[in-house]
Amino acid sequence: MIIFGSPRRYLQGPGAIARLGEEIARIGKTAVLIADAHVLGLVSAPAAESCRTAGVTLSTITFGGEITHAEVERMASLCTRTPSEVVIAAGGGKTIDAAKFLSGKIGAKLATIPTVASNDSPTSHIIVVYDEHHKLVGVERLKANPDLVLVDTAIIAKAPAILLSAGIGDAIVKRFEVEQCVGVQGSNAFGGRSPQTALALARACYDTVRADSVAALAAVERGEPDQALERLVEASVLMSGLAFESGGLSVCHAMTRGLSAVPGPASALHGHQVAYGLLVQLVLEGRDAAFVEDIRGFFTEVELPLSLADLGFNGGPAEIATIAELTAQAPHMKHFARPVSAQDLVAAIEAVEAMASPTKDAAE
Incomplete structure (x- = not known):
């Protein structure tokens, strides 16, 4: 049977964090805000004011920076001192996944506030766990998707452009992965078949990314949200998240298992890893040269990787074999x-690298 999952509620726009308190009050009266030290400086004051106005008691825990079992255990022990009905995750993918893990551990509801649009973690129930050396060690799952996703695009517009580039990479691959999963009648993240809704979302996500990425990156360079950025953020956070969980994944995301195990690519942003994975998947699909060159041209425009070297790789055949x-x-x-x-x-990797070589020669 087909299964479609999604967050309970999604809000997006400039200044959305001012709505946090009234939204949290719908699901609980006590909450704990999880964020790293930098993000706390961005959101703690408006979050506290909004929650105070709405009658929500808010505490904070500073996230240590890496989503490990030990870090989640540390935060859970702190929560025993001040029990909370809602865990609020503010920040990027690591913080959000750590707070997801925490919410499941303490039996709390979950709200996410992405401060960057670098991936679609805010909408999903998937949790990617690493060790202290940023090596992927497993994937956990919440019983349900977040109760609230609140996206303040005024905050996202001031984040580094490279993070939005990663979000573009994470989003653009979903069309190709969902098409493959649907084609083989594979299982999605909920253990069901992919509904046509997920395929439609994946394709709409791709179209939006292609249409609005360049202008959205320009908005981030200015530090001011505009309609192109609004559309791209919706695509990279909401459409992409709904598409991958209910539609399924394929080669692009499988590549993260190999890329995260070798020096250089292991430190690359997730969206850049999967974007490189798309180039590999397109070779495996046997796409014609014109189509691949069109994608590569777009990658150049939005600063996505065309080669392993662009991911920081300086290894050789042995490391490629490991990947x-x-x-x-x-x-x-x-x-x-x-x-x-x-x-x-x-x-396929060798073919991708061969395509990148003429580009590098010309640049030199």
């Missing part, structure tokens, strides 16, 4: 039109 072997073992690889071996992946 391929770990990627081939990822569960998402079964969502592809044909079986793909580690050798197939090595060949």
Whole structure:
């Protein structure tokens, strides 16, 4: 059967954080705000004022910076001192995933406030867990998606452009992954088949990303939200999140298993990792040269990686073999039109690297 999941409520716009208190009051009277030290400086004052006005008691915990089992245990122990009905996650993907894990552990409801649009973690029930060295160690799942997603685009407009570029990368791949998953009748993140709604969202996400990314990046450079940024943020946070969870993933996200295991790419932003994965997937799909060049041209416009070197890679064949072997073992690889071996992946990576070489030669 088909299954579609989504957050309970989604709000987006400049100044949206002023609505936080009244929105939290719908689901609880006590809340704990989880954010790193930098983000607390951005949101703690308006969040506290909004919650005070709405009669919500708010406490704060400073996130340590890496989503590990130990960090979640530390925050959970702090929550025993001041029990909260709602966990509010403010920040990027790591903070949000850590707060998701925490909310499930203490049995609280969850609200997310992304301060960057670098990925679609704010809408999903998926939690990616790492170790202290940023190596992916597992994936956890909440029982449900967040109760509230609140996106203040005035805050996002002031974040570094490279983070929005990563969000573009994470969003653009969803069309191609969902199409593959639907094509093989694979399972989505809820264990069901992909509804046509998810496929439609993935394609609308792709169209929006292609139409609005350049202008949205310009808005971020100015530090002022505009309609292009509003549309792109909706695509990269909401459309992308709904599409991947209910539609399914494929090669692009499987590549994160391999890329996160080698020096250089392991430190790259998630959206840049999966964007490189799209180039590999397009080779595996046998897309024609004109289509691939169109995608590569767009990647150049929005500063997405065209090569492993763009992800910080300086290894050789042995490291490429490691990337391929770990990627081939990822569960998402079964969502592809044909079986793909580690050798197939090595060949596809080599093809992507060969395409990038003339570009680099010309630049030099």
